[in-house]
Amino acid sequence: MFKGWFTRRGARDAKNAVPSSHLIDLRNIVKTFESAAGSFTALKGVSLTVDRGEFVAVIGKSGSGKSTLINMVTGIDRPTSGEVFVGGTPVHTLSEGQMSVWRGKNLGIIFQFFQLLPSLSVIENVMLPMDFCNMYRPRERRERAMMLLEQVEMTENAHKLPSAISGGQQQRVAIARALANDPPILIADEPTGNLDSKTAEAVFRLFEELVAAEKTIVMVTHDNDLARRASRSVIVADGEIVNQYLAQALPRLSLDQLITVTRQLDRLSFAPGQPIVHQGNPADYFYVITRGQVEVIIDQPGGGELVAEVLNQGQYFGELGLLDADGMRRATVRAAHAGDEVEVVALDRAEFHAMLDACERTRADVEQVAGQRRSNGMAA
Incomplete structure (x- = not known):
């Protein structure tokens, strides 16, 4: 309804302007x-x-x-x-x-x-x-x-x-x-x-x-x-x-729950190509990507590796190892080789389970994603 109604008259005052890639x-x-x-x-x-x-x-x-x-x-x-x-x-x-x-x-x-x-x-x-x-x-x-x-x-x-x-x-x-x-x-x-x-x-x-x-x-x-x-x-x-990406990844958390979880997060960064978790290691953290891309890597029986999934900011990984009884990682996750440094926020095992106990809807969502990844052999 409003398209075409907003034509500027004259240039903006450029005084004090500085280069910026963001409007605000x-x-x-x-x-x-x-x-x-x-x-x-x-x-x-x-x-x-x-x-x-x-x-x-x-x-x-x-x-x-x-x-x-x-x-x-x-x-x-x-x-x-x-x-x-x-x-x-x-x-x-x-x-x-x-x-x-x-x-x-x-x-x-x-x-x-x-x-x-x-x-x-x-x-x-x-x-x-x-x-x-x-x-x-x-x-x-x-x-x-x-x-x-x-x-x-x-x-x-x-x-x-x-x-x-x-x-x-x-x-x-x-x-x-x-x-x-x-x-x-x-x-x-x-x-x-x-x-x-x-x-x-x-x-x-x-x-x-x-x-x-x-x-x-x-x-x-x-x-x-x-x-x-x-x-x-x-x-x-x-x-x-x-943290906005935590809210994006786990939208069913209430405001109070988001505040609680945000205060428990550890912030970590990884260089391109650097591993974040290793297949076969004990699972200790749940991760939400706040910058960059990560690759989920599956080791092949005959040697070599398969990039099973690429995850972006606002997505999470690491939930399957925390949910499974043996508590082991099923895949390796690393910062993507192409691109800039990857940043994540991490929630430890006890805080992850406390979060799920506090919000049954979030538990259902996380378990659904874990089930899909488990069936596709993509989860960590």
């Missing part, structure tokens, strides 16, 4: 708030990258730091230490005046409570960012606002005040306003938190259409079901990001 790049962000009661560290050395066209859901408990995290992207909060790059701009270095102009041209922000100006009509609210940033010719602004309202099915309410329309309708207007200057990134902080389930579903479908039209969306949400429909989830707990 947060590097070792620490954020400490000072108050009369003392200091509180909301983010503890967080790093995060988001690429163009991604739909990223940020989830976590209240007070976990998820809103502070996206406030780093928008510049609403400044990092105590660390660097924030968005579209190549070092956001952490901008003055307040520079920040407001940059934000208006590059970000669309959608709030839980809409934040429409009550004294302006719906169409005037949508036109406001264009006026503020001097985007588009004055005679084009009203036409563009009406086109955006049409896309969110709000043209009939264009001349009403926000108080005359429902909460779901106000959120649709807020989305149209966020799109006014055709920003490459939309930041949404609990955009469905104040809506009923039917209206929340309609708003989420709008987001999916925008991603299909090549927008990038970073959305804070408390709704795990909606988060699963994003292209990936980032889980924040106690000011830190829970």
